[in-house]
Amino acid sequence: MVVRAGRWTAEVPEDGVTVFLIGMRVNRPLRVDRWWPVFRAMPRMLRHLAEHPEAGLLGWRPWFGRTTLLLTYWRSVEHLLAFAGDQAAPHAPAWRDFNRRVGADGTVGVWHETYQVRRGSAEAVYVNMPPFGMAAATTSVPVTPATTSARRRLGDAGRS
Known part of the structure; x- marks a missing residue:
């Protein structure tokens, strides 16, 4: 990999x-x-x-x-x-x-x-990794300013 x-x-x-x-x-x-x-x-x-x-x-x-x-x-x-x-x-x-x-x-x-797992109900981050886990099974995308934190990757579900 x-x-x-x-x-x-x-x-x-x-x-x-x-x-x-x-x-x-x-x-x-x-x-x-x-x-x-x-x-x-x-x-x-x-x-x-x-x-x-x-x-x-x-x-x-x-x-x-x-x-x-x-x-x-x-x-x-x-x-x-x-x-x-x-x-x-x-x-x-x-x-x-x-x-x-x-x-x-x-x-x-x-x-x-x-x-x-529904969109917005899970988050993942992979740093210096080959495609792994959910990103290997679905779609792996670069982290962007809009997805830079776990809270942002979770969307509304991550708000307290």
Whole structure:
């Protein structure tokens, strides 16, 4: 990734963006037979989504550790829910496999959070960074005098 000097911000699309965080937590590291299949399921889903841009995934970024995190950006909540409910997509068999292999035995945890971001309800700044986060998933624009502070980037929503 090429680092771009200066200050940049993300331009949230007019109709917003959906931020979906998903991850897993390895509770019993020695039970590789339980958590490894869960870990391997996500790359299959990401490959499928890359091959089907109409599904609505705009971008993603992983972080690894005992608790993993995949930060994803979606065109809309409707796109995210359609993918999650699509029986032909890799999410459904992965979820069935998790319930069959792990269920509630506690060896591995899974979690997710969903946020709807509307224009004016979120702000971001990236200094001397390659396109990253929401700016990489949507549109990255230079910071201008009109967007020089977090309060200004938030617009009316940032006023107290």
